[in-house]
Amino acid sequence: MASPSHLSFQLQIFVLLAIAATAFSSALSPYFYDHVCPQALPAIKRVVKAAVAKERRMGASLLRLHFHDCFVNGCDASILLDNTNTFESEKFEGPNNNSTRGFEVIDQIKAEVDKVCGCSVVSCADILAVAARDSVVALGGPSWKVRLGRRDSTTANATKAIDDLPNPFMDLKNLTTIFRRQGLNKRDLVALSGGHTIGFSQCFVFRERIYSARNIDSAFAQKLKATCPRKGGNSTLAPLDPSPASFDVAYFSNLVKQRGLLASDQALFSGGSTDALVKTYSNNPEAFWEDFAKSMIRMGNIKPLTGTQGQIRENCRRVN
Ligand code: HEM
Ligand SMILES: *[C@@H]1O[C@H](CO)[C@@H](O)[C@H](O)[C@H]1NC(C)=O
Ligand SMILES: *[C@@H]1O[C@H](CO)[C@@H](O)[C@H](O)[C@H]1NC(C)=O
Ligand SMILES: *[C@@H]1O[C@H](CO)[C@@H](O)[C@H](O)[C@H]1NC(C)=O
Numbered sequence: 001m002a003s004p005s006h007l008s009f010q011l012q013i014f015v016l017l018a019i020a021a022t023a024f025s026s027a028l029s030p031y032f033y034d035h036v037c038p039q040a041l042p043a044i045k046r047v048v049k050a051a052v053a054k055e056r057r058m059g060a061s062l063l064r065l066h067f068h069d070c071f072v073n074g075c076d077a078s079i080l081l082d083n084t085n086t087f088e089s090e091k092f093e094g095p096n097n098n099s100t101r102g103f104e105v106i107d108q109i110k111a112e113v114d115k116v117c118g119c120s121v122v123s124c125a126d127i128l129a130v131a132a133r134d135s136v137v138a139l140g141g142p143s144w145k146v147r148l149g150r151r152d153s154t155t156a157n158a159t160k161a162i163d164d165l166p167n168p169f170m171d172l173k174n175l176t177t178i179f180r181r182q183g184l185n186k187r188d189l190v191a192l193s194g195g196h197t198i199g200f201s202q203c204f205v206f207r208e209r210i211y212s213a214r215n216i217d218s219a220f221a222q223k224l225k226a227t228c229p230r231k232g233g234n235s236t237l238a239p240l241d242p243s244p245a246s247f248d249v250a251y252f253s254n255l256v257k258q259r260g261l262l263a264s265d266q267a268l269f270s271g272g273s274t275d276a277l278v279k280t281y282s283n284n285p286e287a288f289w290e291d292f293a294k295s296m297i298r299m300g301n302i303k304p305l306t307g308t309q310g311q312i313r314e315n316c317r318r319v320n
């Protein structure tokens with residue numbers, strides 16, 4: 001029979017093993033930086049808050065960066081790498097080119113985090129994931145515990161940025177396929193598309209829809225034509241929903257009224273299998289918030305590099 005001192009010895013071994021298992025496990029954890037740098041998460045939140053206070057749209061841009069990172073070879077900060085002799089940056093390809101923004105804010109966060117931690121221990125991939133969450137919170141949306149411990153890639157794949165990111169001309173079938181390839185289902189597709197409750201799109205993206213689509217409210221289309229003519233004005237912005245700085249359900253209630261800005265938005269409410277969920281979210285903010293938070297965690301879990309894979313970049317734009 002084990003004496004009490006044996007028991008406590010066994011308990012100590014157990015605790016040590018549990019700690020080791022956590023440290024070397026390949027699963028992400030919300031507590032990953034709690035001991036190595038407890039100041040990291042508050043520092044990210046501070047810089048995001050300041051950036052969003054300066055320009056509300058930055059919250060949207062930072063959320064989108066995390067999404068475009070995760071869909072191209074997993075959440076590994078590959079989107080942040082600049083061009084090199086050995087690979088082409090993802091920044092200038094497909095839906096990223098002349099469109100993704102916020103890279104300077106990520107640089108600023110990385111500098112601040114390294115300063116408060118005293119060294120480079122927080123990955124750029126984790127910074128993207130936390131900045132996305134803090135952006136949503138800054139614009140009045142839900143919060144969630146971001147799983148951490150991702151490491152940074154040592155390469156990028158520009159071709160994959162074209163192949164694996166959804167484009168705004170896709171129908172429900174195409175969108176479903178693109179999300180399924182990432183292990184995400186239709187519920188994730190609809191909830192995450194709710195990210196379009198914040199931010200803007202350029203005229204060249206929605207021009208075809210406002211001039212040619214049939215599943216669009218005609219007054220809505222007419223109004224947009226004033227700032228998005230048939231020719232010219234390609235980079236003129238329109239809000240993705242009527243309240244582009246509030247994380248509300250207006251994106252969904254708009255879809256029900258056929259006022260989705262992108263063809264891919266309206267595709268979610270166009271007589272198909274996702275109509276019911278769009279309707280649910282359109283008058284149930286709690287349901288949207290809960291599902292959005294869950295799906296953000298699922299998206300954040302896409303193919304992370306962990307343990308000794310990859311590296312912790314010192315400069316998010318360059319491999320060490
Ligand atoms: C479902 C497929 C999706 C498509 C086809 C799509 C496409 C687009 C396009 C074309 C734009 C405008 C880009 C521009 O005009 O420069 C945009 C903006 C945006 N997207 Fe998506 N998106 C999708 C899903 C998502 C998801 C899952 C999120 C995040 C959870 C997201 C977050 C955003 C945000 C926040 C903006 C505004 C960015 C800004 O104002 O800087 N999108 N998206
Ligand atoms: C990205 O867009 C610019 C114009 O803004 C264009 O000159 C360039 O060719 C595009 N890059 C790629 C890889 O297509
Ligand atoms: C790229 O985007 C900038 C800023 O939105 C805009 O001024 C410029 O005209 C765009 N270039 C092209 C080729 O679309
Ligand atoms: C990039 O991704 C494409 C698929 O989109 C793949 O065919 C190609 O081998 C990848 N390139 C590299 C360098 O990994």
Ligand SMILES: *[C@@H]1O[C@H](CO)[C@@H](O)[C@H](O)[C@H]1NC(C)=O
Pocket residue numbers: 167169170171174
């Ligand atoms: C949608 O999928 C079909 C079939 O795979 C493909 O031919 C088509 O080009 C896709 N549409 C878009 C807009 O990507």
Ligand SMILES: *[C@@H]1O[C@H](CO)[C@@H](O)[C@H](O)[C@H]1NC(C)=O
Pocket residue numbers: 204234
């Ligand atoms: C504007 O966008 C359209 C559609 O994408 C493109 O065909 C055209 O070349 C663009 N014009 C300019 C000046 O960039």
